[in-house]
Amino acid sequence: MSDKELIRTIGLSLGADVCWPLCYEHMMRRLDLRIPSAEGTIRFGVERVFIEPFDLERDCKYDVVIDRLTHWYHTSREWIKKAIIVNDLYVFNNPWSLQSMEKHTSYCAMLRLGMPIPKTWLVPPKAYTEANPDVHPTLSRYAKLFDLGKLGELVGYPNFVKPYDGGGWRSVVRCADEPALREAYEKSGTDVMHVQAGVAPFDRFVRTIGFGPQTHHVLYNPEAPLHDRYTMDENFIPAAEAEHLRKITLTINAFFGWEFNSCESLRKNGVWHPIDFANPCPDSQVTSLHYHFPWLVTAYLRWSIYCAATKRKMRQTLDWTPFYDIADSGGTFEERLDGYARLAEARFESARFEEFCAKHLSHLDAVAWEFFASDEAKDAVRQKVTVLYPAHEIEQFTELFWGRIQKWRAESASIK
Ligand SMILES: Nc1ncnc2c1ncn2[C@@H]1O[C@H](COP(=O)(O)OP(=O)(O)O)[C@@H](O)[C@H]1O
Ligand SMILES: [Mg+2]
Numbered sequence: 001m002s003d004k005e006l007i008r009t010i011g012l013s014l015g016a017d018v019c020w021p022l023c024y025e026h027m028m029r030r031l032d033l034r035i036p037s038a039e040g041t042i043r044f045g046v047e048r049v050f051i052e053p054f055d056l057e058r059d060c061k062y063d064v065v066i067d068r069l070t071h072w073y074h075t076s077r078e079w080i081k082k083a084i085i086v087n088d089l090y091v092f093n094n095p096w097s098l099q100s101m102e103k104h105t106s107y108c109a110m111l112r113l114g115m116p117i118p119k120t121w122l123v124p125p126k127a128y129t130e131a132n133p134d135v136h137p138t139l140s141r142y143a144k145l146f147d148l149g150k151l152g153e154l155v156g157y158p159n160f161v162k163p164y165d166g167g168g169w170r171s172v173v174r175c176a177d178e179p180a181l182r183e184a185y186e187k188s189g190t191d192v193m194h195v196q197a198g199v200a201p202f203d204r205f206v207r208t209i210g211f212g213p214q215t216h217h218v219l220y221n222p223e224a225p226l227h228d229r230y231t232m233d234e235n236f237i238p239a240a241e242a243e244h245l246r247k248i249t250l251t252i253n254a255f256f257g258w259e260f261n262s263c264e265s266l267r268k269n270g271v272w273h274p275i276d277f278a279n280p281c282p283d284s285q286v287t288s289l290h291y292h293f294p295w296l297v298t299a300y301l302r303w304s305i306y307c308a309a310t311k312r313k314m315r316q317t318l319d320w321t322p323f324y325d326i327a328d329s330g331g332t333f334e335e336r337l338d339g340y341a342r343l344a345e346a347r348f349e350s351a352r353f354e355e356f357c358a359k360h361l362s363h364l365d366a367v368a369w370e371f372f373a374s375d376e377a378k379d380a381v382r383q384k385v386t387v388l389y390p391a392h393e394i395e396q397f398t399e400l401f402w403g404r405i406q407k408w409r410a411e412s413a414s415i416k
Contacts, residue, residue: 004040008308011062013049013076015069019286019384021048023297026376030367031301035309035360042309054079060087064308066300068281070095090307090314093280094257097318102165104194106278109255109320113327114336115248116273118197119155122164123148126188151195152181158198163191166276174198199273202266204237209262209282209296210249212303213348216295217242220264227397232291232404237267244272244334247341252277254344257318259303286381287388287397290404294412298368306356315347369412372405381405 010028012021028046035042049065060083069076070093077098083089100106104122111117124143128135152159152175161184162172171191173184185193205220207230219236221229237245249263252274263277284300286293306312326339345351357364371377382398389397 002038002040006037006040006042007045008042008063009045009047009061010304010308011047011049011065013065013067013069013080015073016387017068017284018387019293019380020284020297020300022380022383023293023371023377024300026374026380027297027301027364027367027371030371031361031364033305033360037309044305044308049076051075054082056082056086060089062089063311064090064092064304066092066304067095068284071098071101071281084314084316088314090312092259092304093261094259094315094318096316097257097280100256101278101280103162103276103278104164106252106256107194110252110274110277113251113255113323113340114333116271118199118273118275120194120196121151121155123151123185123193123195125190125192126185127190129190148182148185149178152178155195155197157181158200160196160198161185161188161193162196163188164194165192167279196275199266199268199275202268202273204267206237206245206265206267206272207262208245208249208265209260209292209299210253210258211260211296211299212306213250213345213350213353214299214302215246215249216292216299217245218292226288227290227400230289230292232407241267241272244337247337247344248272248274249277250344250348251323251337251340254340254347255318255320255323256280257315260300286384286401286405290401291408293401294368294372294405294408298364301364302357302361303353305361306353309360310352310356312349365412369409372409377405378402 012024014021025046028044033042033044049062065080065083067076067080070080077095080089080091080095084091084095100109107117107120158174158176159181160172160174161181163170166172171188175181175184181195205222207218207220209216209218217237219231219233221231245265248265252263253259253261258280260282261277261280262282263274263279265272265274283289284296289296322343323340326336326343329336329339378398381401382394385394385397385401
C-alpha cells in the first residue's frame with residue numbers, strides 16, 4: 001500500500017441553507033478520516049461551491065457535489081451539467097431528473113409500477129398570461145370544454161386540487177364538494193392543476209427520508225405548526241410496514257436518480273398510498289427536523305464520504321427498462337416491490353455501503369453524539385433560528401430545537 005495522501009474534495013452547492021452545512025463541516029473535521037486504499041490514504045476536504053462565470057472546458061476540483069440549487073437556480077444547474085458531462089463529476093441529485101421533480105411524472109411512473117396512487121386527473125390551466133400569440137389560436141381550435149362537476153364525480157370527494165408540480169403546500173385546496181372544487185379551479189389562475197382523490201380518512205401520515213440506501217421514517221402531523229410537524233413518536237407502525245415504506249422510497253429514488261428525497265405516504269384501511277414523493281433535495285433544516293436533524297446530517301456525511309472515497313460512478317442516465325421488466329413480470333404487488341427494491345439496492349450499492357460504514361465510519365455515531373452537545377452545534381441551530389424567527393423568539397426556539405436534539409442524544413446514549 002502506498003503512503004501517498006489522496007484528497008477527495010466534496011463541494012457544497014448551497015443557497016439559503018445554514019444549519020446542516022455548518023454541522024456537516026464541523027463533523028467532517030472531527031471525524032478526521034484517513035481511509036486506507038491501494039493507492040494511498042484517502043483524506044477529505046469540504047468546500048462551498050461559488051457562483052462565477054465558467055469556461056465549458058474548465059476542469060473541476062470536486063469529486064462529489066451535494067447540490068441544493070439545481071431545481072431553481074439555472075447557472076448552478078448548467079455548471080453541474082457541464083461538470084458531469086465534461087469532468088465526470090458525481091452530483092446529488094441527477095440534474096436530468098429535474099423534469100420528474102414535478103409530482104405529475106412521479107405519479108405516472110409509480111402508477112406504471114403498480115403503486116396505489118389515489119385517482120388523479122390533470123386539468124389545463126384556468127387562465128393564461130403568456131404573451132405568446134399562439135395561445136389564442138391553439139386554445140380556440142383544440143382546447144375542449146369540459147365539465148368539472150363530472151370530473152369531480154369521477155374522482156370523488158373529498159379531493160385535493162393542487163399544482164401538478166407543487167411544493168411547500170402552495171395552492172393546495174381540499175374540496176369537500178362540487179362548489180368547493182369549482183371555486184378552487186376558478187382561483188387556480190395560470191397553474192396546471194391536479195384533482196386528486198383524498199386519502200380520507202387516513203390513520204397514519206409518514207414521511208420517509210431517503211439518502212442513498214439509507215432511510216428514516218417520521219410520523220408526520222400536517223395539522224401542526226411547522227416546528228411540530230415532524231413528530232418525535234416512535235414505533236408508530238409495525239416493522240413490516242416500515243419495511244414496505246423503505247422499499248417504496250428506495251424504488252422511487254432509484255427510478256428517478258434521486259439520491260436524497262422525502263416521500264409522503266398515507267395509510268387508509270391498512271393500505272399505504274404514496275401521495276407526494278417528488279421532494280428531491282428535501283427539507284434539511286433543524287427548524288423543521290429538530291430531533292431528526294442529527295440523523296440527516298450523519299446520512300449526508302455517510303453517503304457523500306462513501307461516494308467520494310470509492311469513486312463510485314454516477315449513473316448519468318436514467319434506465320427504466322429493468323423496473324418495467326419487473327412491473328410486467330406478474331405476481332403480487334409485494335413480490336414486484338421486492339424486485340424493485342433489490343434493483344434499487346443494487347443501484348445504491350447497499351451491501352457495499354454497509355460494509356464501508358462498518359469498516360471506516362464506525363465512530364461516526366459517537367462523533368455525532370459528542371458534536372451535538374457542543375457550542376458549535378448549538379450555534380448552528382441558533383444561526384438558522386435567527387434567519388427564520390423574529391428577534392424576540394430566537395432564544396425560545398433555539399432552546400426548543402436544542403432540547404429536542406438533546407432528547408435524541410439521551411435516547412441514543414448507547415452509541416457514545
Ligand atoms: N390525496 C390526498 N389525500 C389526503 N391529503 C392530501 C392529499 N393530497 C394532499 N394532501 C394534503 O395536502 C398536503 C400538501 O399536499 P402535497 O401533495 O404534499 O403538496 P406539496 O408538494 O405542496 O407538499 C399534504 O401534506 C396533505 O396534508
Ligand atoms: Mg408534500
